[in-house]
Amino acid sequence: MSPSHLLLIALIISTVVHHISAQGKTNVNGLTFENPRLRQAYIGLQAIKATVLSDPYNFTGNWVGPNVCNYSRVFCSTFPGNRSIRVVGGIDLNRADISGSLPNELGLLNDLSLIHLNSNRFCGTIPRSIRNLTSLFELDLSNNRFSGVFPTSVLSLPTLKYLDLRFNDFEGRLPRRLFDIKLDAIILNSNRFRSGIPSNLGNSTVSAIVLANNNLGGCIPSSIGRMANTLYQIVLSNNNLSGCIPTQVGLLKKVTVFDVSRNNLQGSLPAAIGGMTSVEQLNVAHNRLTGVVPGSICRLPKLVNFLYSFNYFTGEAPSCVAPPPRKVFYDAKNCIAGRPNQRTPGQCSTRFARPVNCQLLQCAG
Template identity: 65%
Template structure:
């Protein structure tokens, strides 16, 4: 009990520190924003002190209320707790959240339970564009039949409650355009039915867990947050049709495993990050992709000729990078191309078919490159300075995505013989540290850095 008391005090102080920082940001950054939002964060963090995130008993159910089944009673508790966590509801959307008939509440949708079609349960919540301010209470975990949770374009803040792990049937989750904070909510990884994840336009930060790309999702929207991470090498394991990672602070390589997404991927957008290295040739395997946008990054090298195999491509944007070389004719000949933008790079030439794109109704932009005879290009000095430094794509150590059967290379036979001789030597005790250093040195050279 004494240890639990210490933990409780520590969490309380941690919550109050966050509360102070949030209030300071509120006062300095947006004087007009209500202070209730920051108070809600402190109130929400206080609930985290409860052991194992048990549901706090903040809602007293009137004994005179009658519910058709226990699940609707739980839904009543969850929705009343949420209503009490709302500090502003300018359109009075939750004004009719009164009484036992939760299925009549605005934004609440009921349907027959999947495991018992004879009873009604709360299966969906849609409060999109309601401009509601508040936070998400732990009690929302009582909505165990929820399949759809849409709260985009509101002013919800704070963190995603850990109790969301109980929403085992959740299929669509849209929390975009709010004021949620903290690291990526790992509770999303534990949702077995989740297919659609949209948390864009919030203030989430830190890294995305690599497990996100192992989930059987159809869409991932995490753009316009404050994430800082290298795109995991298992990106290609994801079966999504759409992935948008734009407007964060991503760095490193675009993994070559992206080629493994050919069967499902339709759109990938990673614009306005800090990605570097060369574009992997494996992107040419993405024959179903219609939108490929890597603009406003720091990619170098040439434009892979393999892009000519992206026969479904409609929107291709590689602008505002540090790419160079020639624009291949096969890319400009793509049959479904609608927009091809490669401005603000260091390309030195383009095929005649590229200049003919406007005659096909294709929008293209080649300004601010190093292409002789074209208008609005970079100065000779800029081009000469940049192009004098050759690009070595291998120097970025962007490793190929390992296949399940790929093994680390074995030590060469002469290395093994040398090690056996050393082991048999009578002075082994004295030279053991050097053996370990030697083996580690060889393994470092032979095993690719992940």
């Protein structure tokens, strides 16, 4: 091939490369970007900024121009497939007090590994396009005003491990699939979820689950025992739960916090809880529990705080009456003869004080 032909081919290749590069870098209002991924992130970030109604601390004030990696609270990282390419890997607007909503263009930020929007005034629903954020690891939308049913699109995120939606206005059912995907933390307290805890709760791989302050109703699923190898904290307080505490909770040998207080749980306190050998905080207060508090619970080696007040217990093991120093066991407002600060005889004669057969008790919800 002649030198002139080689030169022509070189010119053609150069022209094609330049054209491709130009397409990747310019195409948005004449601005130049490092790479197409940052160009796409720019579009998504500008769409978020456009929905902002109030930004009292001006966190989004410098969200101007193509240098998105210099935007306040926007963090860039290298692209896993090519470390020479920068991408937007995180947005952290925690405690910014921003009022606004999340636009559909959020899905263009598909290199994000974390979104932290804690303590703002975002409202509306979560856009379905969030399912495009296939690298997302942490999603914290807590302390906002988001509404609607549970955003099931987040369940399609293949790398998501941390899900925090607490203190919002989500409502309706918890989807069964929530407990079938491999998450490490599910924090949904202080919303308006109803219709019970799905029976496949025990399929979850989480180390922490907080569902407190909803109105779930129903029973604690017996499948909870299958979480023995992963679960460290579970908080189900103030949920209008009924039925009995399943004996399978005794299998949770790694749990350090177990809180089912402020519900309508009935029956006796299972002696099987004595198998929760790592538990430090155990709270069953403000329920309708009856019978005698087993000594196997009060002798748990790591138990520091055991609250079982405001129930209808009629007795407790000696190890519960005189706990070792630096341990707090609180038995007030029960029906235990000889103990101070108990319920009145009239309260201890109501239907709530009657023992129930947990095998026959129907689960409401």
